[in-house]
Amino acid sequence: MFVNSNVPLAGEPLNEDICEVCLEPYGNHYGDECPRERAAATGAIRIFDSGATRDAAGDKPEYAGFLSPRVIHAYGQYMHKHRHQSDGTLRPSDNWQKGIPMDVYEQSMWRHFFDVWALIRGLPAYSTTPDVIEACNALLFNVMGYMHETLKERDLVEVNPT
Numbered sequence: 001m002f003v004n005s006n007v008p009l010a011g012e013p014l015n016e017d018i019c020e021v022c023l024e025p026y027g028n029h030y031g032d033e034c035p036r037e038r039a040a041a042t043g044a045i046r047i048f049d050s051g052a053t054r055d056a057a058g059d060k061p062e063y064a065g066f067l068s069p070r071v072i073h074a075y076g077q078y079m080h081k082h083r084h085q086s087d088g089t090l091r092p093s094d095n096w097q098k099g100i101p102m103d104v105y106e107q108s109m110w111r112h113f114f115d116v117w118a119l120i121r122g123l124p125a126y127s128t129t130p131d132v133i134e135a136c137n138a139l140l141f142n143v144m145g146y147m148h149e150t151l152k153e154r155d156l157v158e159v160n161p162t
Contacts, residue, residue: 023051078137096145105146112139 017025019034037047046054083091111128115135118126129135 074133075137075140078134079141082141096141097148099149099152100145102146102149105142105149109139109142109146112142115139 017027019026019029044056046056048054079093083093083095085091112135115127115129116132116139118124119130119132119135124130127135129138
């Protein structure tokens, strides 16, 4: 096991020649400034009380903020409901990822968009469902499926350029 000899064991005092921020000898610094401290001050890295460091989070996707737990829950309920096939069998939850033709997604997207639009306009008689959440979930499924197939195609092109 690798042990950094600069890092004191629990309960031992820190060597006075060792920087308390980066745990490197002061001789490894350029001038009087600790490089980790400078990086933290500029926002390039985060230094935690434990001494652990991570790059700044500022330019990383925040998926938890981009998605709504309410929507994901409702979508999961919708998807589970529609796993039950007409012959009584339960299809695997990721069955759609095996591939559905793009034109099938496209046609279904239009139908479900029309349902959502009719409900928004107060015209439920023109929708195949009176429930706007059901209609949105159906639309979301087709948008995600279409996008999934598009991304799969792009992955093939980027991974295997001709």
